[in-house]
Amino acid sequence: MLIGLDIGGTKVEGVIVSPHDSQVVHRLRVDTPKTNYAAFLAAIKQVINTLLQKETIQSIGIGCCGSIERATGKMQGANILYLNGQDFLGDLRSSYSIPIALTNDANCLAISEFESGAAREAKGSCLAVILGTGCGGGVVINGNIVDGEHGLGGEIGHNPLPHYAPEIDGPQELCYCGSMNCNESFVSGTGFERTWALKHSPRTAKQIFAAYSEGDEQAIKHVEYYCDCLARILGNIVNIIDPEVIVLGGGVSNQDAIYPLVQQKLSHYTFSKKVSTPVVKAMHGDSSGVLGAAFLPLMKGMIE
Secondary structure, three states, X not given: OEEEEEEOOOEEEEEEEOOOOOOEEEEEEEEOXXXXXXXXXXXXXXXXXXXXXXXXXXXXXXXXXXXXXXXXXXXXXXXXXXXXXXXXXXXXXXXXXXXXXXXXXXXXXXXXXXXXXXXOOOOOOEEEEEEXXXXXEEEEEOOEEOOXXXXXXXXXXXXXXXXXXXXXXXXXXXXXXXXXXXXXXXXXHHHHHHHHHXXXXXXXXXXXXXXXXXXXXXXXXXXXXXHHHHHHHHHHHHHHHOOOOEEEEOHHHHOOOHHHHHHHHXXXXXXXXXXXXXXXXXXXXXXXXXXXXXXXXXXXXXXX
């Protein structure tokens, strides 16, 4: 059996997963400590220790905000701020004798969908994109997740929007990361609402999509614009890695209206205008993160 942990700013979810059929046989959730790293590490170990008592476990996989800087082995870019600069993986490995691996939550989406979800028929590659409060991504190449030299593999949310033009995309937008016109500012759920508010009274994403389904002309134009932005971004990535499947997760991915539009526009932004890469909805939904975490050591070849 495999242990998977999905660590977020509000909760830590731990599961035991069967590697044969991806079924979750045990599940445990606790609140993420708000105070300090010591309390956080104690809470993570409590979850692991509880799960270890229930089954014979081969490995532990962890999906977490942020990433590991290869040169130092320490956490970076985590929105759980006390995690940054800590040797979180090293601290866990010193406490347990079974293999432990860690990657970010967007990579876990890619892993779960490649192993047993919407990209399970792919022979060796897929791209997974989270369209939620932010925008992140995970890349599988030759059956393995791409972390990269600096732990930045798949960070497509912080590339600049391709073909940016102020007359179409509005005034330049400074991202919290310090760069201008990041993809996240346009295709995350908050980006979808931000670009709407440049021309209209503020609305939530759900309200805009509801108006779209009712035939509202302004909402139709905005959803089509959003899908064009997303197609620009995905087309850029197809030109670099040419994945077999593109899987979308996160809140915006639940809007079925976007798929035919993105599929139609994608080949406009690729070198070959005959590209037919399928763009599909994630199958595992909210469970993608924890399932992907469980399969991480298996994908990395740490266990058989």
